[in-house]
Amino acid sequence: MNCQQARELMDAYLDQELDLMTSSQVGRHVAECEGCGEVYAKYRRVRDGVSEQMPYFAAPPKLEEKIRAELDLRKEERRAAKTVANWGRWAAIAACVAGVLLFTFVSVRALRRPSGSELLAQEVVSSHIRSLLANHLSDVVSSDQHTVKPWFSGKLDFAPVVKDLSADGFPLIGGRLDYLNDRPVAALIYKHRQHTINLFTWPSAGGDSGPQSYSVRGYHVLQWTRAQMTYWAVSDMSAADLNNFARDFMR
Amino acid sequence: MVDVRKERWNKQAGTQVGREERELFEKVILPHLNSAYNLARWLTRNEQDAEDIVQDSFVRALRSFDTFRPTEDGRAWLLAIVRNCCRTWHQRSRVAQAVELDVDSQPALAAWSDPEALLRNAGDSEQLHAAIGELPLEYREVLILRELEELSYKEIAQIVEVPLGTVMSRLSRARRELYARLSASGGQVGR
Numbered sequence: 236m237n238c239q240q241a242r243e244l245m246d247a248y249l250d251q252e253l254d255l256m257t258s259s260q261v262g263r264h265v266a267e268c269e270g271c272g273e274v275y276a277k278y279r280r281v282r283d284g285v286s287e288q289m290p291y292f293a294a295p296p297k298l299e300e301k302i303r304a305e306l307d308l309r310k311e312e313r314r315a316a317k318t319v320a321n322w323g324r325w326a327a328i329a330a331c332v333a334g335v336l337l338f339t340f341v342s343v344r345a346l347r348r349p350s351g352s353e354l355l356a357q358e359v360v361s362s363h364i365r366s367l368l369a370n371h372l373s374d375v376v377s378s379d380q381h382t383v384k385p386w387f388s389g390k391l392d393f394a395p396v397v398k399d400l401s402a403d404g405f406p407l408i409g410g411r412l413d414y415l416n417d418r419p420v421a422a423l424i425y426k427h428r429q430h431t432i433n434l435f436t437w438p439s440a441g442g443d444s445g446p447q448s449y450s451v452r453g454y455h456v457l458q459w460t461r462a463q464m465t466y467w468a469v470s471d472m473s474a475a476d477l478n479n480f481a482r483d484f485m486r
Numbered sequence: 487m488v489d490v491r492k493e494r495w496n497k498q499a500g501t502q503v504g505r506e507e508r509e510l511f512e513k514v515i516l517p518h519l520n521s522a523y524n525l526a527r528w529l530t531r532n533e534q535d536a537e538d539i540v541q542d543s544f545v546r547a548l549r550s551f552d553t554f555r556p557t558e559d560g561r562a563w564l565l566a567i568v569r570n571c572c573r574t575w576h577q578r579s580r581v582a583q584a585v586e587l588d589v590d591s592q593p594a595l596a597a598w599s600d601p602e603a604l605l606r607n608a609g610d611s612e613q614l615h616a617a618i619g620e621l622p623l624e625y626r627e628v629l630i631l632r633e634l635e636e637l638s639y640k641e642i643a644q645i646v647e648v649p650l651g652t653v654m655s656r657l658s659r660a661r662r663e664l665y666a667r668l669s670a671s672g673g674q675v676g677r
């Protein structure tokens with residue numbers, strides 16, 4: 236881990252929000268690097284000082300009374316509405332029985348292990364995080380699709396579709412070999428402002444599908460299949476931006 | 487799970503639900519009144535508006551209480567509602583002009599000031615108060631939720647409706663920005 240990475244993760248480290256492995260990496264760096272050690276000590280002192288002295292506004296005493304009165308009022312309204320609706324009670328009970336059956340069915344389904352694609356989405360996010368942390372984003376650094384595409388040939392048994400989307404605000408940064416779903420895959424790296432997008436791709440037998448969205452550990456993931464190639468895009472940017480990226484890529 | 491089913495049954499059948507629901511609401515939501523007010527007060531910077539927003543938030547909370555799952559944290563659930571009410575208030579009162587700027591794309595302040603001087607300044611809590619109040623809304627909300635409510639990044643991500651990574655970068659930018667403002671107002675030149 237280098238100084239820049241350590242400093243980017245410093246606040247999360249301070250707040251004990253990093254996973255065990257990353258946390259111990261930052262901890263080791265802070266212990267060994269004098270500069271980062273000093274920064275860490277400062278951040279810590281200041282954060283503690285500020286959070287201690289930051290004013291906390293307690294609710295005025297009368298507010299709770301007001302709210303209780305307000306809630307009582309709403310309850311009366313609801314009760315009145317309910318009396319009118321009472322004739323539908325037996326229908327409601329019947330619907331409820333069906334509802335409970337459905338509810339049980341849905342719960343049993345929900346309790347089942349995550350589906351294959353959910354597991355793959357998790358794998359995609361782990362790969363994305365690893366590529367950012369390990370400072371190993373690209374094997375070939377180039378914004379030129381005609382450099383990136385040939386670089387993969389000989390390393391993979393397929394030719395990935397490589398597009399430059401600079402004009403759409405998603406410049407191509409480079410490519411990397413990765414391993415997902417028990418096979419070597421192509422990873423294309425794009426940027427959008429300060430966000431990094433990893434686009435993983437490999438051949439698939441199925442027809443066109445998606446995009447299907449997933450959210451894993453706060454990262455948005457989109458999956459789609461076009462022309463017998465499957466794509467998984469992952470980034471920490473907003474779901475809307477990732478949608479635009481997928482739309483521009485498919486165009 | 488059995489309890490949940492029973493609860494649904496009661497709700498549908500319309501017997502005594504009002505009371506049970508209300509009791510649960512008073513047990514898991516109402517105790518977080520101070521957190522709700524603190525957030526609203528920081529985000530609106532105005533006592534009367536904060537009171538109105540909190541009242542409105544509780545009414546909304548009760549109305550949508552059936553979406554609350556007993557395994558959830560009542561405080562985070564309520565704060566998400568308060569935060570949304572504050573957003574609406576900002577849009578309506580158009581106080582939010584300063585908020586329009588896209589804080590996530592701004593470079594984090596690299597400059598670092600003398601923390602001891604900063605803490606002396608922070609001792610003047612009025613100055614600290616003013617400095618936080620002047621932060622863009624996006625910074626202010628993550629700062630309040632973290633430093634005062636001590637919520638986890640994950641809970642903050644759910645309340646603010648952004649990915650975890652954005653919470654992390656926003657919070658560190660918010661801290662750097664606050665510290666920079668504090669040391670600037672403390673007359674620390676040449677930091």
Ligand SMILES: [Zn+2]
Nearest residue numbers: 237238268271
């Ligand atoms: Zn270092």
